[in-house]
Amino acid sequence: MENQMQENQNKGSFFQSTTAKMMMVGLLTLVLLIPLEFVKDLISERSQRKQEVTDEVTQLWGKDxxxxxxxxxxxxxxxxxxxxxxxxxxxxxxxxxxxxxxxxxxxxxxxxxxxxxxxxxxxxxxxxxxxxxxxxxxxxxxxxxxxxxxxxxxxxxxxxxxxxxxxxxxxxxxxxxxxxxxxxxxxxxxxxxxxxxxxxxxxxxxxxxxxxxxxxxxxxxxxxxxxxxxxxxxxxxxxxxxxxxxxxxxxxxxxxxxxxxxxxxxxxxxxxxxxxxxxxxxxxxxxxxxxxxxxxxxxxxxGAKLIETVNEYQQNERASKYGFLMIGLTFLVFFLIQSISKINIHIFQYTMLGLALIMFYTLLISITEHSSFAFAYLIASASVITMIVLYSISILKNKKFPTFIGLSLVALYTFIFVIIQLENYALLVGSIGLFIILGAVMYFSRKIDWGK
Structure with a gap:
């Protein structure tokens, strides 16, 4: 009887451990790639629809x-x-x-x-x-x-x-x-x-x-x-x-x-x-x-080809390619806060945060079709950041960590926007930015006891 109680206690302690929580958050991140792919399909579908309309108009007006x-x-x-x-x-x-x-x-x-x-x-x-x-x-x-x-x-x-x-x-x-x-x-x-x-x-x-x-x-x-x-x-x-x-x-x-x-x-x-x-x-x-x-x-x-240098669907497609990075880094911020502050964040709450991050891309494509990409990015990112910060206050029961989360998300969305706008230097800026992020993660996680 005592052995069974000890075994149940060991099982419970494992699922409450930092390693188990990290594994569940990682698995959830992979699962959220499924709705993210649906969003990418939506962007492709809207882009194809625009191309069909463009072909129809140019057929009537005149081609090359x-x-x-x-x-x-x-x-x-x-x-x-x-x-x-x-x-x-x-x-x-x-x-x-x-x-x-x-x-x-x-x-x-x-x-x-x-x-x-x-x-x-x-x-x-x-x-x-x-x-x-x-x-x-x-x-x-x-x-x-x-x-x-x-x-x-x-x-x-x-x-x-x-x-x-x-x-x-x-x-x-x-x-x-x-x-x-x-x-x-x-x-x-x-x-x-x-x-x-x-x-x-x-x-x-x-x-x-x-x-x-x-x-x-x-x-x-x-x-x-x-x-x-x-x-x-x-x-x-x-x-x-x-x-x-x-x-x-x-x-x-x-x-x-x-x-x-x-x-x-x-x-x-x-x-x-x-x-x-x-x-x-x-x-x-x-x-x-x-x-x-x-x-x-x-x-x-x-001769000369008269091109559209800024294609809103191409920009949306590029933004969606960084969706995995946004979800992963946001979860990482919450996970570090959870590990440092000892505040328990349920996997359901992580799921809500992930869905909010994915909703950013549907907001982005829908607003872009009626305005500029830059304006749509500003509105969509501000809406998602506000939602996540307000949700974080209810989860973390204070305002210090939600403020840090909000600033982190502002930095992340700004970083992604800059990369999307760049062409020749996108790889360079992206590599430097990820290097800095990795350094920050290493710094804040240095005192975490991963054995617990």
Whole structure:
């Protein structure tokens, strides 16, 4: 009988020991990862919903703008020989059949000046979809075509059937009158059925006589195009000399493509950005003339991507990744207070504290969708800290420890917010912060008797 009572006493003392309590708090921390994962799924679901709305709006308004042209198109005759046998005399003669092919010539000089203005008025539900209107001014000239490189006999050329071709995405989002001036004569563009290269739409002018239009071996051109678009504006440098200038009120561009913008003239500030490119034919490896088909030169495209540097769902996702750290460190603070002060904190109370910490992330995502991330973070963290401090007063029966807990939580949430805002130095600041936290834990736990 005495042995059984002694055994029960030993069992009770183990479950009341610091080691047992630490094991239970650790297990609870792992269990709370389950609702934390549900919160992460909620953030992903809301982010996906926003992307679906954005795709729907941009499909109606206009997607990426990619411009390829202008290109001069001149048809010419090619001949195919075939044998014809006379059924009566059985004599075989050789005849020729003429077919029409096309030669394509890129401009000698191509200049573009584009002004891109953002449009923030397209709101769908709670989502603001930022798109833009691009006003593009093109000018330059074509020099005399060189048919020798293409092995074309000039006598086979149909000079009076020449035309100008432009390939571009977003045909349905062009909002300007499509006309081009060639040596001050106006010609209208018409859309052409899509070919197998489905990324582009094709615009072709009505035909003109090259020989009567050319002046001193050149054909000057200029035209305007206005697009509704989103995401990016890019060009293919078809000119022997291509000069592109982009001005925009968008404050967060990303320069992309095969060619870098000029560093000496590049400007990015709160009012927008300015970028210049000058590309010579020796900077790329394609020719200035082709036969039969205009090649796909997407790999040589360049321009500006208009990005959202601050994506509220990405920031919420990053914040949720630190959820385990927040729960673990908060429990650690309570556990140290419990061990030092000998105040008993029940596992149920730890559970309530953990759920309050997880509620921070649902508050954060819900408030962010209606305001800025910084404001939502402030409101959500202040609400959770206040709730935990008030609950701590009822648990710990004094105000000294709850005050310390409140200050600790303020420091933790501030630390996490700073890490989320940083990009290049996030790892460095995070490592230093965790090192300091580890040092503090080692200092405060140095006198705890872990054998009890």
């Amino acid at each position: 703008v990619l411009f390829y042209g202008p290109i001069m198109q001149i048809p010419y005759k090619t001949y195919e020989e075939y044998n014809v046998t006379n059924p009566k005399t059985k004599v075989v003669t050789i005849e020729k059949k003429a077919t029409i092919s096309y030669a394509y010539f890129f401009p000698e000089k191509l200049n573009n000046t584009s002004n891109v203005k953002k449009n923030t008025s397209l709101k769908r539900g709670i989502y603001n979809n930022v798109v833009f209107t691009a006003n593009m001014n093109f000018d330059g000239h074509f020099s005399k075509p060189n048919f020798e490189k293409l092995n074309i006999n000039e006598g086979d050329l149909l000079w009076d059937k020449a035309s100008i071709v432009v390939k571009t995405t977003n045909l349905k989002s062009i909002k300007s009158d499509l006309k081009i001036k060639l040596n001050n004569q106006a010609f209208s563009f018409e859309s052409k059925p899509e070919d197998e290269d489905a990324i582009y739409g094709t615009l072709v002018t009505n035909t003109f006589n090259y020989k009567t239009l050319v002046n001193n071996g050149k054909i000057d051109f200029n035209f305007l195009m206005q697009y509704n678009g989103s995401n990016s504006v890019k060009f293919i440098p078809v000119g022997k000399i291509t000069v592109v200038n982009i001005d925009s009120d968008w404050e967060s561009p990303s320069y992309e493509g095969a060619f870098a913008a000029n560093d000496t003239t590049k400007i990015i500030n709160k009012k927008g950005f300015h970028a210049d490119w000058k590309i010579l034919d020796i900077n790329r490896t394609f020719s200035q003339q082709y036969v039969d088909k205009i090649p796909n030169l997407n790999e040589y495209s360049f």
